[in-house]
Amino acid sequence: xxxxxDTLKAQVIEALNLxxxxxxxxxxxxxxxxxxxxxxxxxxxxxxxxxxDKNYGIKIANPSDGKAVFRSIRTMADYIEANRK
Amino acid sequence: xxxNTEYNVAITPYTVYLAASSMITSMGYGVEDNVRAIxxxxxxxxxxxxxxxxxxxxxxxxxASSVFPFSNGKSKARNMLTDCISTVLTDLRxxxxxxxxxxSFVIATAKGSFDGKGFEQPYRFAEECVRDAVSLAGLHGExxxxxxxxxxxxxxxxxxxMIIGKRIAEDNPHRYVVVAGVEMQExxxxxxxxxxxxxxxxxxxxxxxxxxxxxxxxxxGAVLLTTDDKVAxxxxxxEEETVILSGGAMSDDANHLxxxxxxxxxxxxxxxxxxxxxxxxxxxxSFLQMHGTGTAYNDDMESKAANLAGLQEVxxxxxxxxxxxxxxxxxxxxSIICAEQLSRGELYGVRGFCEPGTAxxxxxxAVNRPLDMRTxxxxxxxxxxxxxxxVLEKAEFGRCKRPDTASPFSAECLRSVSIADxxxxxxDALQGQSEKVxxxxxxxxxDFIRAAHQSTGDRNLKFFKMxxxxxxxxxxxxFLLDGIGIGHPENxxxxxxxxxxxxxxxxxxxxxxxxxxxxxxxxxxxxxxxxNTVGAEIAIKYGFKxxxxxxxxxxxxxxSESADxxxxxIQEYMDGFLKLMMAKSDLEMCVVGVIDFINGEYFSKFDxxxxx
Numbered sequence: 046x047x048x049x050x051d052t053l054k055a056q057v058i059e060a061l062n063l064x065x066x067x068x069x070x071x072x073x074x075x076x077x078x079x080x081x082x083x084x085x086x087x088x089x090x091x092x093x094x095x096x097x098d099k100n101y102g103i104k105i106a107n108p109s110d111g112k113a114v115f116r117s118i119r120t121m122a123d124y125i126e127a128n129r130k
Numbered sequence: 131x132x133x134n135t136e137y138n139v140a141i142t143p144y145t146v147y148l149a150a151s152s153m154i155t156s157m158g159y160g161v162e163d164n165v166r167a168i169x170x171x172x173x174x175x176x177x178x179x180x181x182x183x184x185x186x187x188x189x190x191x192x193x194a195s196s197v198f199p200f201s202n203g204k205s206k207a208r209n210m211l212t213d214c215i216s217t218v219l220t221d222l223r224x225x226x227x228x229x230x231x232x233x234s235f236v237i238a239t240a241k242g243s244f245d246g247k248g249f250e251q252p253y254r255f256a257e258e259c260v261r262d263a264v265s266l267a268g269l270h271g272e273x274x275x276x277x278x279x280x281x282x283x284x285x286x287x288x289x290x291x292m293i294i295g296k297r298i299a300e301d302n303p304h305r306y307v308v309v310a311g312v313e314m315q316e317x318x319x320x321x322x323x324x325x326x327x328x329x330x331x332x333x334x335x336x337x338x339x340x341x342x343x344x345x346x347x348x349x350x351g352a353v354l355l356t357t358d359d360k361v362a363x364x365x366x367x368x369e370e371e372t373v374i375l376s377g378g379a380m381s382d383d384a385n386h387l388x389x390x391x392x393x394x395x396x397x398x399x400x401x402x403x404x405x406x407x408x409x410x411x412x413x414x415x416s417f418l419q420m421h422g423t424g425t426a427y428n429d430d431m432e433s434k435a436a437n438l439a440g441l442q443e444v445x446x447x448x449x450x451x452x453x454x455x456x457x458x459x460x461x462x463x464x465s466i467i468c469a470e471q472l473s474r475g476e477l478y479g480v481r482g483f484c485e486p487g488t489a490x491x492x493x494x495x496a497v498n499r500p501l502d503m504r505t506x507x508x509x510x511x512x513x514x515x516x517x518x519x520x521v522l523e524k525a526e527f528g529r530c531k532r533p534d535t536a537s538p539f540s541a542e543c544l545r546s547v548s549i550a551d552x553x554x555x556x557x558d559a560l561q562g563q564s565e566k567v568x569x570x571x572x573x574x575x576x577d578f579i580r581a582a583h584q585s586t587g588d589r590n591l592k593f594f595k596m597x598x599x600x601x602x603x604x605x606x607x608x609f610l611l612d613g614i615g616i617g618h619p620e621n622x623x624x625x626x627x628x629x630x631x632x633x634x635x636x637x638x639x640x641x642x643x644x645x646x647x648x649x650x651x652x653x654x655x656x657x658x659x660x661x662n663t664v665g666a667e668i669a670i671k672y673g674f675k676x677x678x679x680x681x682x683x684x685x686x687x688x689x690s691e692s693a694d695x696x697x698x699x700i701q702e703y704m705d706g707f708l709k710l711m712m713a714k715s716d717l718e719m720c721v722v723g724v725i726d727f728i729n730g731e732y733f734s735k736f737d738x739x740x741x742x
Binding site for chain 2: 061062063064065084086087088089091092094095098099106107108
């Protein structure tokens with residue numbers, strides 16, 4: 046699981062063009078969206094849906110279903126562990 | 131060089147008539163067939179299983195070969211555009227006009243012509259269709275490039291083209307402008323919208339509580355706008371039947387590339403400006419036709435705008451359940467149907483509407499019914515936050531409202547910035563001399579633009595999510611506007627032109643889906659496959675809510691002088707046509723520029739104009 050979290054941080058940085066950020070800069074439990082988060086927006090949410098599909102074979106059909114999944118890196122990792130193909 | 135240009139702009143210009151129209155859609159060939167089908171409650175949407183259009187079956191408004199057959203090996207967009215333009219030109223000829231003198235063309239498309247491998251350069255594609263259509267209709271003379279305007283403003287393209295056409299026509303009593311919008315569907319577009327999860331699982335249900343997204347469509351529409359009332363009456367079978375285009379305005383949400391304004395304020399601004407130009411108020415509006423795509427956010431935003439504009443009681447309509455979302459063609463196709471409803475005294479219902487479900491109330495019904503007609507307001511909204519609104523009126527109500535006066539328009543250029551060959555240069559109006567403010571930096575574009583960005587001290591993280599041409603535009607705008615006091619950003623517009631548009635990003639998206647399949651389309655790449663995103667990013671950064679447009683030029687238009695009818699001098703284009711657009715708008719200030727980016731090669735030159 047810690048390995049998945051590190052991998053996921055790197056993948057998120059790449060997918061969302063979070064330039065000048067390293068995995069060390071991201072707290073696994075910090076909110077990704079919202080004012081305290083990384084300032085992600087609706088397009089970033091869609092990119093995270095694509096990331097889950099491309100890298101882990103998990104499909105999320107509805108962006109609104111993604112809200113709970115993408116709360117933090119840790120909730121993403123939990124979801125991947127539970128659903129990966 | 132004196133950069134100040136003056137015009138005499140008629141405040142109350144000549145009346146602009148919709149004298150003729152043509153269309154090809156999933157519902158049929160020709161305006162008559164389309165109107166008959168809509169009145170009969172039909173739709174052109176159906177389940178399409180065509181791997182050249184989408185990887186997975188989807189509900190889409192496809193122009194079937196039974197509706198419009200062709201076998202010349204050219205793209206569907208080319209065939210539709212040439213056909214629709216030649217139809218209205220044939221009408222023009224039948225009314226006694228047989229030369230291209232005083233004739234201009236405004237062509238609207240989001241993506242243009244896909245030839246199986248990639249997109250044709252949009253200006254060239256449109257230009258060739260115009261020349262072929264002129265030839266087919268048997269008109270004499272050669273159309274100069276100054277008389278062919280090609281614009282790409284995402285989903286508002288069609289309505290903005292109507293506005294641009296009106297502006298070109300209205301200062302002269304014998305002026306003819308063909309406005310056409312065209313769009314074809316294929317994997318490039320369908321995969322992108324699928325990645326946005328904005329497609330309905332079934333048939334779109336605009337304004338309905340159960341709405342779950344949009345359906346895509348393809349098609350073409352063309353209208354003949356003219357100030358020549360005799361031609362208009364001739365083609366319309368009499369004065370009573372004629373419809374005029376009496377107002378038009380554009381605005382920008384300056385909020386987000388794909389998410390619309392939360393308040394609807396900016397769309398309301400465009401509606402009110404269009405109505406004010408037409409000299410009408412909410413009580414004069416017989417019906418309202420908005421974009422109505424059937425997505426949660428768009429329809430909510432429109433309901434807010436309509437309420438802010440005092441139009442919430444007016445019967446409200448969307449034609450997307452008939453045609454699907456035909457993107458660049460939508461504004462023209464749907465405006466034609468508005469005009470038909472006005473002259474026939476019939477209002478068509480919103481097919482499939484059951485239960486209201488927008489944030490603010492709207493007057494929507496699924497029922498077709500007769501209605502006393504006077505005027506309608508037609509709007510569109512699109513990616514990049516653009517909005518456009520026009521007023522169409524029955525001629526008997528709209529003509530001869532105000533006395534004919536002319537007003538001088540003048541604009542000065544406060545500052546110019548150009549970026550090329552690793553250098554950023556500024557020319558200040560007061561000093562009149564160029565100064566290099568960054569560079570020379572002999573390095574690849576990615577490093578150059580990053581270094582230039584760092585030098586500005588800008589801390590906007592969104593910069594790194596932009597595609598290369600938007601980064602170039604963003605940095606050019608920074609140097610252009612740095613230190614200039616802008617009192618009313620809501621009255622500042624952005625008008626861009628260029629040859630390559632979003633081609634570099636288009637290639638990126640196309641390459642991705644070709645290799646990895648439609649399902650791997652990246653929304654953050656796709657959102658930049660529209661050239662108007664350059665202006666949109668600038669508008670978002672500075673809160674510029676004025677009109678935001680992109681016009682294509684072809685690659686052999688340069689920055690040096692040429693008297694050739696086939697060449698457009700870009701500086702002259704910026705000082706001429708684009709300033710005319712500014713003169714006709716309410717803009718106090720405007721960013722006007724040329725910008726190009728392809729495969730690491732880049733060029734930009736922006737001017738900041740101020741009305742004086």
